[in-house]
Amino acid sequence: MSCPDTANTMKDRMPDHVSPSNPRIQFRPTATLTFMGLVFGLVMGLGAPLFTLDLADRGYGASMVAANSMMQALGALGIAPFMPRLATYLGPRRAIFLALMGAGMTLLLFPLGHSIWPWFPLRVLLGAFCEVILVLSESWLNQITDNHARGRVMGLYNTLLFVGIAMGPALLSLTGRQGNLPFFGTAALLLLAATLTQAPWMVVPPPAAPTRHRLWRYLALAPIAITATLLIAMLDAAATSFLALYAIQSGWSERAATLLLSVMLLGATVMQVPIGWIGDRTNRRALQIILALLACGGALLWPLVMHQPVLAYPLMFVWDGAFASLYSVAMAAAGNRYRDGDLIAIYALCSLAWGLGSFTGPAISAAAMQASPHGLALFAATLCGLFALLPLILKKSV
Incomplete structure (x- = not known):
């Protein structure tokens, strides 16, 4: 070929x-x-x-x-x-x-x-x-x-x-x-x-250069989408690295802690399409605020449910489903406003944000866990709560 x-x-x-x-x-x-x-x-x-x-x-x-x-x-x-x-x-x-x-x-x-x-x-x-x-x-x-x-x-x-x-x-x-x-x-x-x-049905738009010559200038055009990517990367890397350890420190067995992580990731897998469907029929900005607040509130509940597995499993399932869907909703909003080279530039900047988040998330969460037994939960709740403010403050951005 x-x-x-x-x-x-x-x-x-x-x-x-x-x-x-x-x-x-x-x-x-x-x-x-x-x-x-x-x-x-x-x-x-x-x-x-x-x-x-x-x-x-x-x-x-x-x-x-x-x-x-x-x-x-x-x-x-x-x-x-x-x-x-x-x-x-x-x-x-x-x-x-x-x-x-x-x-x-x-x-x-x-x-x-x-x-x-x-x-x-x-x-x-x-x-x-x-x-x-x-x-x-x-x-x-x-x-x-x-x-x-x-x-x-x-x-x-x-x-x-x-x-x-x-x-x-x-x-x-x-x-x-x-x-x-x-x-x-x-x-x-x-x-x-x-x-x-190479299939004949794979039609694409003609190549179009970005309207901005410097990649960093897209931070001002799509700060919510880029920040959402940074947030997802930081907490995804932190949760996958330390959630099982957090559960073990709370008295869980290694097998049960690993299962808790799997249930959390299953929520991210299952819930994105239904939440995307809601976003197609509602205001995506409002949906991002609701999802961020749900993720913030859910993280604050971690210390309360860690000693009750019957509550911890469904909470982590719903938490990661709402949290991970922030990225899909944010990028759908960006795709509604920007096209061609500009959208590719936003995705490229998002990939840099993802790399930065993946590097910094585990380090910050490790420090938070050393500072407090529930440092991971407080770290997640703080980031999600701060993100919920962005769509309120940046009303004309995506």
């Missing part, structure tokens, strides 16, 4: 929206792009334990595992500022195609050598390719979706992303870590996704 050539130019320059009167055309690109979210999640969910456990088997400690994991984040952060220019120059379809092919070929290189040192640059490349897939597929999907369905569709995209992350360890347990099957199987899935981007 080759990249699109000039024969596809007119096809690629079709309008960036699909009329709801033609659901057949609308369904196919939507299904294909949401599949990209599943693929991205699967690569993340499969890669993290695969590399971590392989390094541990070779005798390396936590510091080497952390350093190797940071390479993937470094690749994502490094490519993010160039995302608008990349999308303008190549167009989203060609850029995603090349990124999927590049990620697949990169995975095939991992098992070729016996030394781990090539893994460091390879994980930088993998992080950059995956970031292109994530940002451009999500922004493309946002653009082709009508406003009346945008919340549900973006919620579905993020739901499948979470499903992919959850599927990764499960597939690894089936294939086993020994041998090349995990690498080859994931690479084959990426190549299949690359083939789907």
Whole structure:
């Protein structure tokens, strides 16, 4: 399969929206792009334990595992500022195609050598390719979706992303870590996704440059969406890292604490589409305030329910469902106002915010837990409460 050539130019320059009167055309690109979210999640969910456990088997400690994991984040952060220019120059379809092919070929290189040192640059490349897939597929999907369905569709995209992350360890347990099957199987899935981007129904808008020349200027245009991304990244990294430990310190067994984390993540997976549906039929600004207040209040209840599992499980399910949906609702609002290069620039800035949040969230939450037995709950409640003020203060922003 080759990249699109000039024969596809007119096809690629079709309008960036699909009329709801033609659901057949609308369904196919939507299904294909949401599949990209599943693929991205699967690569993340499969890669993290695969590399971590392989390094541990070779005798390396936590510091080497952390350093190797940071390479993937470094690749994502490094490519993010160039995302608008990349999308303008190549167009989203060609850029995603090349990124999927590049990620697949990169995975095939991992098992070729016996030394781990090539893994460091390879994980930088993998992080950059995956970031292109994530940002451009999500922004493309946002653009082709009508406003009346945008919340549900973006919620579905993020739901499948979470499903992919959850599927990764499960597939690894089936294939086993020994041998090349995990690498080859994931690479084959990426190549299949690359083939789907070349389908005739995958129409995209013509490349359009951002209206702002400097990426940081979009912070003033979409502060709520960017701050929502920062918030989600900080608390997602903090909760996944420390919620089980917080439960254990509250008297839970290790198995029950791990189950609590799984129930929490299940809430984020299940509730995004229903909340997106509500956002399509109500005021998204008001919905963001309500979700943030629910997340704030829910976090304040953590210390009260940690000694009552019958209440803790449903609370964490609802809490993460409301909390994680803040991102989908915020990006649906941004997609309603901005298009083309501007929307891609906002997504690129959001990816930088995600990287910053992922780095700072665990460190701050660890300090909060040292300061107080319920520091994690207070940290989550404070951030969610402060975020609820943004839509009230910034009434003309998204």
